Amino acid sequence: MFWTIIVIIFSGFLSILLYRTYVVFTPDKAIFQPCSSSIDNHSLQFDQHRLQTFQKLLQFQTISYGRNKQNLIEIKKCRDFIKAHYDDLIKKYSKFVELHDIAEYSLLYSIQGKNSNLKPFLFSAHMDVVPAGNINRWKYPPFDAHSDEEFIYARGTLDDKGNLFTMMEALKEYLNVYGQPLRTFYIALTHDEEVGKSGAMGIAHYLSQQPFGHNGQFEFILDEGTIILEEAFPTLKNPIAIIGVAEKGSINIEYRIDVAPGHSSMPSASTAIGILARAVDKLESTLQPSQFGRGPELSLFHGVTPYLKFPLRLVMSNIWLFGPVIQLVLSRKPGTDAMQRTSTAVTSISGGEKENILPTSASATVNHRIHTADSCRKILENNRRIINDDRLVSHIKSCSEPSPISPYGKHIYPYRILEQTIRQTFENDHHHPIIVVPGLMVGGTDSRSYTNLSKNLYRFSPFVYHHNDLNRLHGDNERIRHSDMQRGLNFYFHLIRNNQLVNISETKLNSEL
Numbered sequence: 068m069f070w071t072i073i074v075i076i077f078s079g080f081l082s083i084l085l086y087r088t089y090v091v092f093t094p095d096k097a098i099f100q101p102c103s104s105s106i107d108n109h110s111l112q113f114d115q116h117r118l119q120t121f122q123k124l125l126q127f128q129t130i131s132y133g134r135n136k137q138n139l140i141e142i143k144k145c146r147d148f149i150k151a152h153y154d155d156l157i158k159k160y161s162k163f164v165e166l167h168d169i170a171e172y173s174l175l176y177s178i179q180g181k182n183s184n185l186k187p188f189l190f191s192a193h194m195d196v197v198p199a200g201n202i203n204r205w206k207y208p209p210f211d212a213h214s215d216e217e218f219i220y221a222r223g224t225l226d227d228k229g230n231l232f233t234m235m236e237a238l239k240e241y242l243n244v245y246g247q248p249l250r251t252f253y254i255a256l257t258h259d260e261e262v263g264k265s266g267a268m269g270i271a272h273y274l275s276q277q278p279f280g281h282n283g284q285f286e287f288i289l290d291e292g293t294i295i296l297e298e299a300f301p302t303l304k305n306p307i308a309i310i311g312v313a314e315k316g317s318i319n320i321e322y323r324i325d326v327a328p329g330h331s332s333m334p335s336a337s338t339a340i341g342i343l344a345r346a347v348d349k350l351e352s353t354l355q356p357s358q359f360g361r362g363p364e365l366s367l368f369h370g371v372t373p374y375l376k377f378p379l380r381l382v383m384s385n386i387w388l389f390g391p392v393i394q395l396v397l398s399r400k401p402g403t404d405a406m407q408r409t410s411t412a413v414t415s416i417s418g419g420e421k422e423n424i425l426p427t428s429a430s431a432t433v434n435h436r437i438h439t440a441d442s443c444r445k446i447l448e449n450n451r452r453i454i455n456d457d458r459l460v461s462h463i464k465s466c467s468e469p470s471p472i473s474p475y476g477k478h479i480y481p482y483r484i485l486e487q488t489i490r491q492t493f494e495n496d497h498h499h500p501i502i503v504v505p506g507l508m509v510g511g512t513d514s515r516s517y518t519n520l521s522k523n524l525y526r527f528s529p530f531v532y533h534h535n536d537l538n539r540l541h542g543d544n545e546r547i548r549h550s551d552m553q554r555g556l557n558f559y560f561h562l563i564r565n566n567q568l569v570n571i572s573e574t575k576l577n578s579e580l
C-alpha cells in the first residue's frame with residue numbers, strides 16, 4: 068500500500084514536469100510577414116566605401132570622461148563629420164527632411180511623413196564613447212579602427228557608433244529608394260549619453276513641443292540595448308535576440324566616516340580606512356537578494372525554454388521547482404547575475420593624507436544597478452542592514468528608479484514589428500532560427516529621457532555577441548563583425564520600411580496570428 072501511494076505520487080509529479088516541458092513550453096512558430104515581398108530582396112552591403120566612412124567615425128576620440136568632462140573638440144569634429152556626410156539628404160529632400168542642432172552638440176534628424184495620422188517613431192544612438200583605459204591591453208590602438216578579415220576594432224564600435232552609422236545609412240538608403248515615407252520618424256544622435264543627459268533631454272524637450280497630435284505620443288522609441296547572444300545556454304545553437312523592454316535603475320551612494328586625527332605610531336584598533344574597508348567588503352560579499360522571476364528575465368527564460376534540449380528544457384519548464392538551482396547557475400557569471408538582481412559595484416574610494424597621520428576621513432562610492440523589482444529606498448535599507456555600522460554616514464549622490472516595463476508580446480504592434488524585423492534580418496539561417504525574447508537592459512540608455520514620449524520604449528542593438536565577449540563593452544578590444552554591420556544596415560532599413568504600413572492596427576495583427 069505504502070509503495071503504491073509513493074508510486075502514484077511520483078508519477079503524478081513526473082506528469083506535471085513533463086506536461087509543462089512538452090505541452091506548456093512549445094516553440095512559437097507564428098511567422099508574421101510585416102511587409103510586401105518586393106522589399107525583402109533589398110539588401111544593403113557593408114562595402115568598402117561604408118567601411119571607410121565607419122572607420123572615420125570611429126577615429127574621432129569622442130571621449131566622455133565624466134560629468135562636464137568630455138573631449139568636446141573631438142565631439143564637435145565628429146558631429147560636423149556626420150552633418151557633412153549626410154548633408155545631401157537635407158538638400159535633396161529639403162521638403163520633408165530637417166536637421167536640428169540640440170544642446171549644441173547633439174543632432175536630431177526629422178523625416179516628415181505624408182500621413183500625419185500615423186504616430187511617429189524615434190531611433191536614438193550616441194556619438195560619445197567611454198575612455199579606452201590602458202591602451203597597451205588593446206590588440207590595436209583603440210582609435211585606429213583597425214579592420215581585419217572579420218572584425219573592426221575600436222572603442223565605440225558596439226557602444227554606440229555601430230548603431231549610429233547603420234541607422235543613418237539605412238535612412239539614406241530608404242530615402243533614395245522610396246522618397247518621402249508615410250510615417251514621420253526621427254533619428255536622435257546625442258553627444259553625452261555616457262556621462263549625462265543634456266542631449267537626450269534637449270531632444271525630449273524639443274519633441275514634446277512639436278504639434279503631432281496623438282497627445283505628443285510616439286508609436287515607439289528604439290535605443291541601443293541588449294544584443295543577440297550566441298551560445299547563451301548549453302547545447303543551444305540558436306542565437307537569442309533580446310529586446311530590452313525595461314532598463315535597470317541606478318543609484319550612487321557615498322559612504323563616509325569621519326573620526327578624530329592622531330599619530331600613526333599610536334593607532335586605535337580601527338582606523339577610518341579600516342572601518343570603511345570592512346563595510347565595503349560586506350557590501351561586496353553580500354549579494355542583494357535575487358529577484359529572479361519578478362522582472363522581464365522570466366519572459367526571456369520562458370521564450371528560450373522550448374528550444375532547449377532535455378534535461379535543461381525540463382528544468383527550465385519547471386521554474387516553480389528548480390528556481391533556486393537556476394538562480395545559483397545565473398549567479399556564476401556577472402552578465403547573467405545582473406539579470407536577476409540589483410548589482411553592487413564599489414567604483415571609487417579615498418582616504419588618508421599622510422603616512423604618519425591617522426586618517427580623519429574615508430569615503431567610498433557604491434554604484435548599484437537596480438532590478439525592476441527593487442527600488443532606491445529598498446537598496447539603501449538593505450545596505451544599512453548589511454553594513455550594520457552606525458559610524459558610517461550615507462549620502463545619495465544620484466538615483467534613478469528602474470524604468471517602467473514596456474508592453475511586449477504578440478498583440479503589441481511595435482514590439483511585434485521589431486521582433487519580426489529581427490527575424491527578417493536573420494531569415495537566411497534556417498538551421499537555427501533566431502529566438503526573439505524580451506529581456507532586461509542592465510545598463511542605462513538615453514531612452515530614460517524619453518519616457519514621457521512613449522510607453523513603448525525598446526532597447527536593442529542588432530549585433531551578435533558571444534557571452535564571453537560581453538566584457539569588451541566599456542572594456543578592452545571592443546570590436547564588431549563586418550557581418551554585423553551588414554545586418555545592422557538591413558535591420559534598420561527594414562524596420563523603417565516595416566513601419567510604413569498604413570493599416571497597422573492591433574486588430575489586423577491579431578487576425579494574422
Ligand SMILES: CCCCCCCC/C=C\CCCCCCCC(=O)N[C@@H](CC(N)=O)C(=O)O
Pocket residue numbers: 226260261262292293294296299300309402403406509510511512513537540
Ligand atoms: C541567458 C543569458 C543572458 C545574458 C544577458 C546579458 C545581456 C547583456 C546584453 C547587453 C548588455 C549591454 C550593456 C551595455 C550598456 C550600454 C549602455 C551604457 O554604457 N550606458 C551607460 C551610461 C548610462 N546612460 O547610464 C551606463 O553606465 O550604463
Ligand SMILES: [Zn+2]
Pocket residue numbers: 193226227260291
Ligand atoms: Zn551606449
Ligand SMILES: [Zn+2]
Pocket residue numbers: 197226261541
Ligand atoms: Zn556605454
